[in-house]
Amino acid sequence: MEFSTTSQTTISPHNQQGLVTKQYPSESELDGSIERAAKAQKAWSKVPLKERIAIGNKFMDEFQKMSDELPLELTLQMGRPVSQGAGEIRGFLDRARYMLSIAEKSLADVGLEDTDKPGFKRFIRRTPLGVVLVVAPWNFPYLVSINSVLPAIVSGNAVLFKPSPQTPLTAERIALALTRAGVPEDVIQVLHLSPPLVEHAIKHTLVDFVSFTGSVAGGQAVEKAAVEASGFKGVALELGGKDPAYVRPDADLDYTAAELVDGAFFNSGQSCCAVERIYVHKDVYDAFVPKFVEIVKQYKLGDPTKPETNLGPVVSIASAKRIRKQVEDAIKAGAKPLVPEETFSSADVKTSGESAYVAPQVLVDVNHSMEVMMEETFGPVVGIQKVSSDEEAVKLMNDSPYGLTASVWTNAEKNADSQEAFLNLIDELQTGTVFLNRCDFLDPALAWTGVKNSGRGISLSKFGYDQLTRAKSVHMKIKTS
Template identity: 30%
Template sequence: MKDIKHYINGQYVGSVSGKLFDNVNPANGKLISKVHEAGRDEVDAAVKAAKAALRGPWGRMTLEERTSILHRVADGINARFDEFLEAECLDTGKPKSMASHIDIPRGAANFKVFADMIKNVPTESFEMPTPDGTGALNYAVRRPKGVIGVISPWNLPLLLMTWKVGPALACGNTVVVKPSEETPTTTALLGEVMKEAGVPDGVYNVVHGFGGDSAGAFLTEHPQVDGFTFTGETGTGEVIMKAAAKGIRDISLELGGKNAGLVFADCDMDKAIEGTMRSAFANCGQVCLGTERVYVERSIFDEFVGRLKEAAEGLKIGPPDDAEANLGPLVSLKHREKVLSYYQKAVDDGATVVTGGGVPEMPEDLAGGAWVEPTIWTGLPEDSAVITDEIFGPCVHLCPFDTEEEAIELANSLPYGLASAIWSENITRAHRVAGQVEAGIIWVNSWFLRDLRTPFGGSKQSGIGREGGVHSLEFYTEMKNICVKL
C-alpha cells in the first residue's frame, strides 16, 4: 500500500503538515491507501503553478500542438486501461462490467472529443462603415479563462473529472483539481499519464482533501483561481457560489436533483420497465440523472409495480470482480447511513415496501462493505422527505396518476430540475409533455442516451450553466472582440 500524494507542478508531493486520511474499499471496508490532505500551502502551490503555466510553453502552444497532446492523454488512459479500471473499482466498489464500458472509455473520450471540437468552433466577424468611408472590421476570438478550480464528485470519478478537465485544457486553461475524498486514486494516477503525454508542468494539478476547512474551501477561497466547475450537492454549490462572488469569478454548477419518470399507459411496457430499472438502480442509484420518483398512469400501475419488482429482485449484488454482478455497494458506510435513514423514514411515513428496504446478507469477506438492497416503495404522500429529498441510493417510489396535466404538475412540484424520462408511444404527447416538464435534460423512451455535443445541466436548484459541446467551450473561454480600423 502506498500513499496517494498531491500532484503539483509535475511532481507528486506530500503535505507539509503530514496529515493523512484513509481511502477505504466500500465493497469490504478494508483500507486501500492513505491519502495526503492538502493545507493552504499545497493549494497555494498548486494555484501558483497553474498560473505560471499559463505564461509558459502551454500558453504559447498552437492549437494543433495542444490538441495533439490531449489525444496522447486519451491514448495514455487507454494504454493503462486495466490499471485505471482496477483503481476506479477499488475506490467505488462498482462492477467492472460497468466501469469497463462506461467510466474508463468515457474518461479517455472526454479528451479526444473536446480536443477535436475546439478546432471547429465557429467565430464571428462583422464589417462596419466608418465616417471616413474606409470601414472597420470586427472579429471575435476565444481566449482561455485562466486557472480553473475543478471540484469533482465520487459517483463517476474519472468520467466526471475529465468531463471538466478535457474541455478546460482543450481551451488552453490550466487546472487545479480537488477530487472527492472518497475516490482519489484515478485523479492522482492521471498525473502520470499527463507527464508521459507531454503536458507541461503546472497545467494539471491535484490536491486531496475535504470540503470545509480543507482543500475544497482553500481552493474556492484562493483569489488567483479564475473560475470554478463543480458537480455535487446543492448545498455545497451554494457555498462555492458565495466564495466565487468574492472577486466575481465565474462558476459552472451541476447540482442535486429529484428526477421524475413519467410512464403513460400507451408506453412500450418492456422498454419502460428496462429503462426505469436502469434509471433507479444503475451504479447503485448513485447517478445524478437517476429517477427516484416515477409516476405511472393508473390503468397500468399495478402491472408496472409487479414487473419492476420482478426486475429489481433479479439484480445480482456483488463485488467488482464478480462478472455476473450488476449492483455494487454504496460509496461508503457513511453514505449508507444516510440511505438507510431514508429507508426507515419511508416505513415511518407509511410506505408499502414492495421489495428491498434493508441490508443484504453478504459473504464474510464482504460483510464490512456498504451494501444495501434495491428498494421500491408505493403509498407515500408527496410531502414525505423520501419524495422531496435526493437520496442517491438504489431506490424508487412509484405513484399513480390519472391525467397528463396531473403528471406534469407532479414532475414539476419540487425545486429541482435536472432530468426526466418520459415513456409514451404517442410521440405528439411525448413532445408536448417534454416541453412542459421543468428539467434541463429530457429523455423520451430512453434513459442515459448521451451525445457529448449536447447541452448538459439542470434548471432551478439543479445547477447553473451548461456543459457539453460548444457549451463547455463557452464556459472555459472568454470572448474578446477586436475592432480593426481599415
C-alpha cells in the same frame, strides 16, 4: 473516508479497509502550486490550438494504455462492480473524442459580416480564463472529470484538479496521461485538499474559475467562498437530482420497465441523474409495477470485485444508514415496500447495521409529503406513483427542488400523436435535459446543465467551451480617411 488535519484515507466500501492515504499540502505549498499554474498557463495559452488538440488526441492514447488496470482500481475505491468499470472508461474516451473533435470550431474567432460597415473589421475571440479549479465527485470520477478537465486544458487554461477523497487515484491517472501526452506538469496539477484548503484555493486571487460537481451543500459552500473572494469569480455547479420519469399509457412496458430499472439502480442509484421517482399512468400502472419489481429481484448484490456481481455497496456506512432511514420513514408514513430485504441478504452480505450494502427497494403508495419523493436518495431506491393524466404527471415532475433530467416513455415510433404529446411536454418540464424513451444518459454533443437546486453552468457541447473561455471583442477601423 477518514480524515485528519493533515491527510485523508480512502476506505473501500465493500470491506471497510483502508486503501490509500494522501497527505494535504500546507497553505504555503498550495499557494506555490497555484502560482506555478498561473505562470505555466501564460505559456500554455500561446501554444497553437491545433497543437493543443493534437496533445489531447495523444492523451487519449496514453489513457487507453492504462485501461486494463482501471476497473478494479476504481472498484476498490468506490465500490461499483468491477464488471461495469470498462463502461466508464469507454464513456470517458467517447466524451474526450467528441470534445476534441469540436474544439477547433468551438474556439475559433467569431467573425461578423461587415458589409454594413465598410472600412471596419470586427470579430469575437475566445480567450482562456486562466487557472481553473476542478472539484470532482467520486460516483463517476472519470466520466465527470473529463467534462471539465480536458476542455479547460484544450482551451488554454491551467487546471488544478481536486478529486474526491473517495477516488483520489482517478485524478492521478488522468494527470499522468496528460503529462505523458505533452501537457506541462504545472498546467495540470492534482491537489488532495481538506475543505479549508479548498476554500483557500477558491478565494485565491490567481484562481479564475471553479467547476464543482457534488452535493447541494457543497455547491453552496463553493458559491459562498467565491462570493467572498476578491473580484467576481466564475463558478459552475453541477449538483444533485431527484430525476422523474413518466410512463404514458401507450408505452412499451417490457422495454420501459427494463430501462427504468437500469436507470434507477445502476451504480446502486448513486448518480446525479439516476431515476428516483416514477409516475405511471393509471391505465398501465397495475401492469407496469410487477414487471419492474421482477427485474429488480434478479439483481445480484454482493462483493463488487467478483465478476458475477451487478449491484455493489453504496459508498459508505453513513450513506447506507441515511438511505435506510429515508425508506423506513416512508414506510411509517404509509408507503408499501415491494422487495423483501431477505431477497438480497446472505452470509456474505449484510443489508443492515454497520454495512454499506443496501438492498434495492421499490416503494408504492408514495406521495410528495414523503422525503423519498422530494429529497435526493442517491441509493438503490425508487418510488412509483400513479397518475391520471399528462397534466398531473408534469405537475408532480416539476414539484421538486431539483431539475437535472426528466424522461417520458411513450410509443412515439408508431403513434404520431404520442410524439406530438412529448414535444408539447418539453417546454412544460423544469429540467436541464428531457429524454424520450431513455434515461440516465449523457450525450457529449448536448449541453449538460440543470435548473433549481441542480445547479448552474454548462459542461460538454460547444457551450462547455464557452463556459471555459471569455469573449474578447475586437473592433478594427481599417480605413481612417
